[in-house]
Amino acid sequence: MKLDLLYEFQPKVKPWADPFPLGQKRAEQACYDEALEEIRFADSLGFHTVWCVEHHFRDGRSACPSNEVVLGALATLTKNLRLGFGVSLMPPGFQHPARVAEKVATVDVLSHGRVEWGTGRSTPMEQIAFGVPATDASRAQWREAVEFVVAAWTNERISWDTPLLSFPERIQTPKPYQDPHPPVWLAAASPPSAVTAGREGLGLLSFALLQPVSVMADTIRQYRAAQLEAELEGHPPMTQVRNDRVGAYTLVHCTDDMDAANAYGLWDSVSWWYRHLAEFTLEWELPNLSEEERQKVFPLLEDSIRGNVDVQRYIDEDMIVVGTPEQCLEKIVRYDEAGVDQLLCYVQFGMLPHEQVMRCLELLGTRVIPELERRGHRVEQALTARA
Secondary structure (H helix, E strand, C coil): CEEEEEEEECCCCCCCCCCCHHHHHHHHHHHHHHHHHHHHCCCCCCCCCCEECCCCCCCCCCCCCHHHHHHHHHHHHHHEEEEEEEEEEEECCCCCHHHHHHHHHHHHHHHHCCEEEEEEEEHHHHHCCCCCCCHHHHHHHHHHHHHHHHHHHHHEEEEEEEECCEEEEEEECCCCCCCCCCCEEEECCCCCHHHHHHCCCEEEEEEEECHHHHHHHHHHHHHHHHHHHHHHHCCCCCCCCEEEEEEEEEEEECCCCCCHHHHHHHHHHHHHHHHHHHHHHHHHHHHHHCCCHHHHHHHHHHHHHCCCCCHHHHHCCCCCCCEEHHHHHHHHHHHHHHHCCEEEEEEEEECCCCCCCHHHHHHHHHHHHHHHHHHCCCCCCCECCCC
């Protein structure tokens, strides 16, 4: 398994010392300064990819709406890390796919071919704000937008005329550094989406924060089965690069001493993260869902919504990875055994002090990654260009 990093750029927790707007500005600025220092440090420690999200209006959770800007900066600040769009929101209401093609290709050129391109559809709170249908219609929009981007990258000229997109003939520039184009991933929050990723030859971006590793393992099995079925049927991949890797993200904190970690706020940070996720979902997401959709979402968050954050359960079921290097390695190996190729470590969360996040990265890089490398890896990079 490879260790990656995931950054949502979460400002430190309210209340802030200064009133609005100064308090918000200072928290966001500090978050970026610290994150860039952490990522530059991780670049020297053997981490594989850093993924940066695209989120909008996520007060207190994410201050990163423009991941192409951050990744463009990281292209010049790092040498080794691959640079992951985690993800680009693809329904055209968010942005025209021609703009996505330009932005992602530019980062790929700046980084000399280090881009991993994650794609997704977002959630109702963001979709509604941008006029994107908060229904299954956004799935077809995602698909067509991805197809548009790949066509723009791999053809000298592109034009488009469908009910969704009308685009006159143009020459897209720059073209990606990678040939024919960067590997493509799909963020999948449900087994059906994982099956889509497998069938279409896309990498799978999943999560372990709200489900035991055993449940995620079953989703990965469905993903692999869909891959195999598509290959046996001769179903071509959706893009010109077949990507068969699985990435999963969760909260990760590696420490020298668990008692000391408790003193500097580890468990408070874990509890806050889950509780705030529930509060945010309750305020901004659930009002936009049908009753049927609420019944699917609510059980995952019910305890947290009611204020019962069962941290011990998250630990026992390996939904989060916390502990000494030896304890973290033991938990990470379970993800490896579940079929995860790349574990996206979410290290900047809650109230964790910046210096402790830096120490976490150092311990992962010097004590955990070498052990994972000794175990070997299913693939270095499972990319096969479509003939």
